[in-house]
Amino acid sequence: MTNGIVTFVQGLVGMKVFAELRAGTTAFGILLECDHFLNLRIRNAIILRARKAEKVEEFFVSGRHLRYIHLAHAVDANKVLSRAIAPPRKKTAPPRRETFR
Numbered sequence: 001m002t003n004g005i006v007t008f009v010q011g012l013v014g015m016k017v018f019a020e021l022r023a024g025t026t027a028f029g030i031l032l033e034c035d036h037f038l039n040l041r042i043r044n045a046i047i048l049r050a051r052k053a054e055k056v057e058e059f060f061v062s063g064r065h066l067r068y069i070h071l072a073h074a075v076d077a078n079k080v081l082s083r084a085i086a087p088p089r090k091k092t093a094p095p096r097r098e099t100f101r
Contacts, residue, residue, distance in 0.1 A: 008077075008084060010034045011082075012080060017029070019069050021066060028045065029042040029046060030044055032058070
């Protein structure tokens with residue numbers, strides 16, 4: 001695991017983000033996924049192209065076309081980083097009740 005910008009953006013999964021692309025297009029929505037190439041999947045996205053707004057259920061942003069990711073003022077960077085660096089939680093099954101007859 002690396003501690004860089006990718007790790008920080010992966011910590012933003014589930015939060016609202018504003019992605020600005022190189023072509024001047026912007027996408028606003030909830031970040032679903034971010035991989036190591038900064039490819040983003042955004043849910044319930046509002047896409048702004050040439051002053052026209054378009055709402056889509058899911059939008060994919062290639063990492064090579066990404067210029068900026070704007071954050072809300074309420075985002076706490078320390079919490080985002082600790083969330084991204086924390087090891088994934090394992091789901092534990094409830095204890096099985098064995099009955100012998």
